[in-house]
Amino acid sequence: MNMEQLKLDQQLCFxxxxxxxxxxxxxxxxxxxxxxxxxxxxxxxxxxxxxxxxVKELGEQLxxxxxxxxxxxxxxxxxxxxxxxxxxxxxxxxxxxxTEAGKALQEQAASIPDQMxxxxxxxREQVTQLREQLQQFLVQHTQVS
Amino acid sequence: MNMEQLKLDQQLCFxxxxxxxxxxxxxxxxxxxxxxxxxxxxxxxxxxxxxxxxVKELGEQLxxxxxxxxxxxxxxxxxxxxxxxxxxxxxxxxxxxxTEAGKALQEQAASIPDQMxxxxxxxREQVTQLREQLQQFLVQHTQVS
DNA sequence: TACAAATATATTGTGCACAATTTAATTTTG
DNA sequence: CAAAATTAAATTGTGCACAATATATTTGTA
Numbered sequence: 001m002n003m004e005q006l007k008l009d010q011q012l013c014f015x016x017x018x019x020x021x022x023x024x025x026x027x028x029x030x031x032x033x034x035x036x037x038x039x040x041x042x043x044x045x046x047x048x049x050x051x052x053x054x055v056k057e058l059g060e061q062l063x064x065x066x067x068x069x070x071x072x073x074x075x076x077x078x079x080x081x082x083x084x085x086x087x088x089x090x091x092x093x094x095x096x097x098x099t100e101a102g103k104a105l106q107e108q109a110a111s112i113p114d115q116m117x118x119x120x121x122x123x124r125e126q127v128t129q130l131r132e133q134l135q136q137f138l139v140q141h142t143q144v145s
Numbered sequence: 146m147n148m149e150q151l152k153l154d155q156q157l158c159f160x161x162x163x164x165x166x167x168x169x170x171x172x173x174x175x176x177x178x179x180x181x182x183x184x185x186x187x188x189x190x191x192x193x194x195x196x197x198x199x200v201k202e203l204g205e206q207l208x209x210x211x212x213x214x215x216x217x218x219x220x221x222x223x224x225x226x227x228x229x230x231x232x233x234x235x236x237x238x239x240x241x242x243x244t245e246a247g248k249a250l251q252e253q254a255a256s257i258p259d260q261m262x263x264x265x266x267x268x269r270e271q272v273t274q275l276r277e278q279l280q281q282f283l284v285q286h287t288q289v290s
Numbered sequence: 291t292a293c294a295a296a297t298a299t300a301t302t303g304t305g306c307a308c309a310a311t312t313t314a315a316t317t318t319t320g
Numbered sequence: 321c322a323a324a325a326t327t328a329a330a331t332t333g334t335g336c337a338c339a340a341t342a343t344a345t346t347t348g349t350a
Contacts, residue, residue, distance in 0.1 A: 003251060005258035008190045008206065012265070012272050013168050013183075015279035018208050020165035021307075022286055023158050028308090038158075039336060045153045056298060061153065063163050066299050068337050075335080092298040092345050106148065113150035120157070121285040127157050130278055134160035137275070140266040141167055166337075173338090184306060201328060211329045213307050220305080237315050237328040 026119045030112050034105060039064070040076055041109070043096075047082065048106045052097040054087075081105060171264045175257050179250060184213070185221055186254070188241075192227065193251045197242040199232075226250060 008014055024038045031041050039062075046053060046061050053061075055069055062069075073096055076082045081102035087093040120127060153159055169183045176186050184207075191198060191206050198206075200214055207214075218241055221227045226247035232238040265272060 003193065003255060006190060006193055006251065006254060008187070008194065009280070010258070011190070012276045012279075013172060013261070014187060014190075014207075015276055015283055016161070016165045016168055017183075017187075018283055019279045020161045021208065022283065023161055025308090027158060037335065038162075042153070042159060042162075045151060045156070045159075048148065048151055049153065054298085062159075063166065064336095065338065067301080067339080070300055072336075086299090090298085090346070094299065106151065109151060110148060113155070116158070122282065130282070131157045131160055133275055133278070134157075134164045135154070137267065138160055138163055138167065170338090182305065199328085200330095204328095209306095210308065212309080212331080215330055217306075231329090235316070235328085239329065 023120075026116060027112075030115055034108055035079065039068070039072060043069075043072065043076065044081070044102065044105065044109070047096065047098045047102065048109075051103075052095055055094050055096060058096060076102075168265075171261060172257075175260055179253055180224065184209070184217055188214075188217065188221065189226070189243075189247065189250065189254070192241065192243045192247065193254075196248075197240055200239050200241060203241060221247075 004010065027038050027041065031038060034041075036044070042062055043058060046058055055066060055073065058069055058073075059065055073082065073084055077084050079101075080099055083097045083099060085095050085097065087095055117124070117127065122130070149155065172183050172186065176183060179186075181189070187207055188203060191203060200211055200218065203214055203218075204210055218227065218229055222229050224246075225244055228240075228242045228244060230240050230242065232240055262269070262272065267275070
């Protein structure tokens with residue numbers, strides 16, 4: 001039996017997994033200054049673009065379910081960065097809205113992308129290329145077969 | 146203040162994070178047949194190449210620490226796939242060794258890479274290119290500045 | 291208009307990740 | 321050689337991810 005394909009360095013999965021954790025780790029010291037975790041930062045990135053969203057919309061954008069988002073959003077609420085208010089039009093829906101503190105945090109976060117870039121040992125072009133390849137990969141897997 | 150860079154789709158981090166979770170999710174049904182989680186599968190990939198390794202060596206290859214590995218390895222031991230034996234030469238070291246059942250599982254896993262490839266909507270060439278880009282990225286970040 | 295199906299969120303439980311600390315063993319050094 | 325420093329693994333605690341299930345609300349339909 002040929003087990004060559006089972007070698008760690010033949011896998012796509014492992015470098016993807018390792019690179020993702022590596023990048024998250026590079027963010028950690030920067031996000032620590034804002035007392036945010038990486039997934040919390042992702043939620044705020046969405047909210048800084050659109051001040052108020054539903055849990056469902058957040059889940060669609062970040063590919064996360066309520067089992068992940070509900071406790072995470074409760075922690076953001078405890079930090080007074082968002083409010084969680086059940087919609088009056090549809091009581092199933094919970095609207096997540098930035099507080100003033102949540103909006104204000106965007107200014108502190110503004111320098112993160114540049115700081116991150118200087119941590120990455122890649123040229124702008126390489127970053128863009130890798131990002132676009134990954135985005136294309138993701139798009140190809142969002143359509144149902 | 147220009148907040149363009151803080152948009153979710155401008156980040157490298159998010160597609161990396163999402164793609165990693167997507168691929169792990171594609172493995173899940175395949176690994177479920179072997180009653181393995183994805184990180185457990187990674188540990189076995191290492192052990193199928195080298196029957197016995199220390200926890201430290203595993204951590205270096207997978208970029209994981211003992212806080213992650215110790216409980217994971219205990220679970221693999223409970224499944225009788227590995228043994229955890231403290232080295233007699235250096236009592237600090239724990240050797241992780243495949244059991245016969247652990248070795249035998251390799252045969253069941255042999256078809257996973259091909260099955261995974263057919264799940265991925267990428268050509269072989271694209272997979273290789275993406276893998277090599279990520280591996281290069283990882284290598285550039287393993288050397289100390 | 292009841293009632294079945296669908297939808298949105300929450301809850302529960304398992305297994306990572308990872309920081310921080312602890313414990314025990316080994317190595318280095320004064 | 322003994323104290324200090326280093327090393328390897330384990331432990332503790334927090335926060336994701338995600339499957340499975342539960343709850344409550346809304347929508348579709350007979």
